Amino acid sequence: MPEPTAHIPATRDEELLCCLGPGFPALAGSDPDRVARIRDEVASGFAALTDVAHAVSIFGSARTPPDHPYYRLARTLATRLGTLSFDIITGGGPGIMEAANRGARDAGVRSIGLGIELPQEQSTNAFVDLSLQFRYFFVRKLMFIRYASAFVVFPGGFGTLDELFEALTLIQTEKIRHFPVVLAGSEHWSGLHRWIRAQLLEPGMVSAGDVELLVLADDPDEIVEIVERSRHRQLETYHPPGS
Structure with missing residues (x-):
């Protein structure tokens, strides 16, 4: 029986979801940056649409x-x-x-x-x-x-x-x-x-x-x-x- 092929994440977001855990401290440590990106995206959306x-x-x-x-x-x-x-x-x-x-x-x-x-x-x-x-x-x-x-x-x-x-x-x-x-x-x-x-x-x-x-x-x-x-x-x- 052939060995199962390892799944390769297609995007950075998928990589983070697949690889969270103690074995991947570098990826887990990137959460603050991710939160900052989300916050900035929300803030920029609100700013652009504020007069709608x-x-x-x-x-x-x-x-x-x-x-x-x-x-x-x-x-x-x-x-x-x-x-x-x-x-x-x-x-x-x-x-x-x-x-x-x-x-x-x-x-x-x-x-x-x-x-x-x-x-x-x-x-x-x-x-x-x-x-x-x-x-x-x-x-x-x-x-x-x-x-x-x-x-x-x-x-x-x-x-x-x-x-x-x-x-x-x-x-x-x-x-x-x-x-x-x-x-x-x-x-x-x-x-x-x-x-x-x-x-x-x-x-x-x-x-x-x-x-x-x-x-x-x-x-x-x-x-x-x-x-x-x-x-x-x-x-x-x-x-x-x-x-």
Whole structure:
């Protein structure tokens, strides 16, 4: 039987995760530097986005071509939201992200792209006005959530699902304020919605209120109305510090 091949970490972060322990004191001792990088990444993100008052984070597949109906819907929706003074935040890549940034550019509002360092380099699309690059996914997701008045989630892969369920978990556990989470493209998302109801709601693993956090919609007018209605509620319930 051949000897098993040793796993070679592909990145510095993976190397740190694989090799933590007493046998690797040099790597274990690098934790303070890692913490400092995380702190700096959070601080620089906050500084760059500090004047973003109302924005919508739009997610979806990087592989959606420009002639796809979802691409056109994302661009139209972002333009409509932009006319209501919502800035648009995406992951800054191609596909749905490009469509949303393009719509923001059409409307003349800030078109923000929060990129991520990956082994396979993904270039920032040409319609991003403010581009930030992150090393850590969790810091990047913090920025998506901190500055969003709503999430609009188009069909996408694992990354899109990660961002969707992170927001749902934080809202469900009241770690963040309740904002709309809209699933754009009911034909795509209806299967997931049925599965959640059948496999999570019926056995009592989530509540009816948890399921209601998700809104399926196809019409840009409906999505805009949901987002705008939520903004008015947020303004009505906001109390300045010391009031």
